[in-house]
Amino acid sequence: MLDFLKGPVETFQEFLFLSGRAIRNIVRSPHYAEDILLQMDAIGVGSLFIVSLIGFFSGVVMALQMSRALATYGAEGQIGQIVSITLVRELGPVLASLLVAGRNASGIASELGSMRVTEQIDAMRALGTDPVQKLVTPRLIAMAVVLPLLTIIADFLGLIGGWFIAYGMLNITTSQYWSTAWRALEYNDLTQGLLKPFLFAIVIALVGCYYGINTTGGTQGVGRSTTKAVVVASVWIFIITSLLDPLFVNLG
Amino acid sequence: MTSAQSLPAQLPVAVAFDHVNLAFGDTPALVDLSFSMRAGETRVVLGAAGSGKTMLLKTAVGLIKPDSGHISLFGEEVTGRKENQLYELRSKVGILFQEGGLFDSQTIAENVAYPLLNQFALHKNGQALPPEEVDQRVRESLSFVELEHTLDKFPSELSGGMRRRAGIARAIVTAPQLVLYDSPTAGLDPITANLIINLIIKGRDISNTATVMVTHRYQDGHLMANFRYNPSSGKIERAESSQSTTRFFVMQEGRLFFEGSEAELRASTDSYVQKFARPGSS
Numbered sequence: 066m067l068d069f070l071k072g073p074v075e076t077f078q079e080f081l082f083l084s085g086r087a088i089r090n091i092v093r094s095p096h097y098a099e100d101i102l103l104q105m106d107a108i109g110v111g112s113l114f115i116v117s118l119i120g121f122f123s124g125v126v127m128a129l130q131m132s133r134a135l136a137t138y139g140a141e142g143q144i145g146q147i148v149s150i151t152l153v154r155e156l157g158p159v160l161a162s163l164l165v166a167g168r169n170a171s172g173i174a175s176e177l178g179s180m181r182v183t184e185q186i187d188a189m190r191a192l193g194t195d196p197v198q199k200l201v202t203p204r205l206i207a208m209a210v211v212l213p214l215l216t217i218i219a220d221f222l223g224l225i226g227g228w229f230i231a232y233g234m235l236n237i238t239t240s241q242y243w244s245t246a247w248r249a250l251e252y253n254d255l256t257q258g259l260l261k262p263f264l265f266a267i268v269i270a271l272v273g274c275y276y277g278i279n280t281t282g283g284t285q286g287v288g289r290s291t292t293k294a295v296v297v298a299s300v301w302i303f304i305i306t307s308l309l310d311p312l313f314v315n316l317g
Numbered sequence: 318m319t320s321a322q323s324l325p326a327q328l329p330v331a332v333a334f335d336h337v338n339l340a341f342g343d344t345p346a347l348v349d350l351s352f353s354m355r356a357g358e359t360r361v362v363l364g365a366a367g368s369g370k371t372m373l374l375k376t377a378v379g380l381i382k383p384d385s386g387h388i389s390l391f392g393e394e395v396t397g398r399k400e401n402q403l404y405e406l407r408s409k410v411g412i413l414f415q416e417g418g419l420f421d422s423q424t425i426a427e428n429v430a431y432p433l434l435n436q437f438a439l440h441k442n443g444q445a446l447p448p449e450e451v452d453q454r455v456r457e458s459l460s461f462v463e464l465e466h467t468l469d470k471f472p473s474e475l476s477g478g479m480r481r482r483a484g485i486a487r488a489i490v491t492a493p494q495l496v497l498y499d500s501p502t503a504g505l506d507p508i509t510a511n512l513i514i515n516l517i518i519k520g521r522d523i524s525n526t527a528t529v530m531v532t533h534r535y536q537d538g539h540l541m542a543n544f545r546y547n548p549s550s551g552k553i554e555r556a557e558s559s560q561s562t563t564r565f566f567v568m569q570e571g572r573l574f575f576e577g578s579e580a581e582l583r584a585s586t587d588s589y590v591q592k593f594a595r596p597g598s599s
Binding site (some may be wrong): 184192296 | 375378380400401404406408410412414415416418419420421431432433435436438487
């Protein structure tokens with residue numbers, strides 16, 4: 066039993082060490098501003114289209130599906146409230162983060178994994194650079210900045226998607242839709258809507274970097290690391306949101 | 318039969334291993350490894366795949382930490398140092414990795430400039446080297462390996478031999494006191510392999526650097542031991558055998574199985590050593 070647990074515990078311990086070093090490096094020199102901007106571009110601008118698309122269609126689907134349930138109680142006018150609360154609290158952060166995990170945790174793991182198996186990371190250390198400072202910390206900072214921004218965009222486009230259905234199919238006026246959507250939101254909703262993607266971003270970046278930087282076994286190993294990074298990051302997104310939700314629900 | 322016995326005592330020790338052990342799980346990588354070499358000397362490390370040759374190079378600069386024993390570079394302890402305390406020591410060492418280790422997202426010029434820009438021990442008064450000086454040294458180093466025309470190319474655009482030469486340019490651009498070469502001729506045709514060894518000999522003799530070369534090919538070691546760069550003629554010429562400061566190591570399962578001169582290597586009757594002591598062996 067102990068031997069069975071040894072591997073996962075060691076992995077988690079190494080992950081925490083890497084996380085600690087990456088976070089500590091945020092306030093340590095040297096800072097690689099150019100790498101941070103490059104990563105922001107790769108993660109943020111690169112994911113903008115797909116996150117916008119999914120955000121918009123999740124709003125459309127949400128409005129369509131909920132309209133039938135609300136029609137039973139004659140409460141179709143509250144469609145804006147349902148769409149905004151669901152998107153801002155849960156669906157926006159989780160969907161945007163899952164997309165970014167699939168797109169960028171895999172990208173980070175495969176890039177760093179390839180560097181590892183071709184001795185580029187050893188070369189970096191030999192040539193006077195801390196790979197955590199040069200590779201992990203810029204990705205962590207970039208992800209923590211852009212994922213909340215992507216989530217805001219996904220939320221907003223989701224609300225537009227909901228309005229599209231409300232106005233076009235449910236005959237709800239624009240002002241009614243937006244006023245119910247806006248008034249439904251409280252500080253609690255906005256806080257969790259932004260805190261979640263921030264925490265997911267940290268997990269996605271660090272999991273991607275951890276599996277990439279610890280890749281062994283040549284090109285096959287790069288494939289394994291990439292798969293593991295996406296699976297583990299996605300699972301952690303659901304674990305974190307499940308842990309945070311009761312906290313915010315109790316806060317009212 | 319230690320290398321230091323036959324060499325001038327006044328030269329400082331470049332590398333010293335003292336009873337170094339390293340294992341990955343139950344698999345030993347280095348076993349009770351002890352040797353030292355002085356500035357200006359050459360070590361040619363032969364041995365079967367997995368015998369610990371690459372581990373020897375990586376532990377020498379602290380890329381991998383040994384389980385026990387002591388390693389020092391230029392009289393300073395490597396073992397026990399934290400990673401960020403090793404960078405200054407590493408700035409005195411150039412390394413050519415087995416696959417070149419070039420950064421594939423950077424141009425050749427950026428690759429060669431990397432150690433100049435990132436090794437803080439090379440900075441003057443805390444300031445990075447001026448771009449003109451970096452550019453000049455990059456061009457000089459690439460010119461040395463006859464690759465001055467590849468400045469703006471990416472590693473993937475070069476042949477295997479050219480990538481290896483670019484790796485040499487990066488390894489020597491900081492004028493290190495010790496250069497470690499990991500299988501510099503592996504997978505190359507004989508003409509390119511000889512060109513690479515000639516460049517290594519030239520680099521070694523111009524700057525009188527300590528050199529450790531891991532290789533599968535006996536011919537590489539033979540050239541290193543018997544040829545020198547003549548600065549007046551600009552050619553690689555046969556050296557007098559008495560001048561040779563090259564010694565051979567043969568590694569087996571992490572152990573230093575044999576250490577001696579080329580003549581001693583050739584005279585060995587051990588069947589494992591003989592595998593690496595015949596011209597044409599690989």
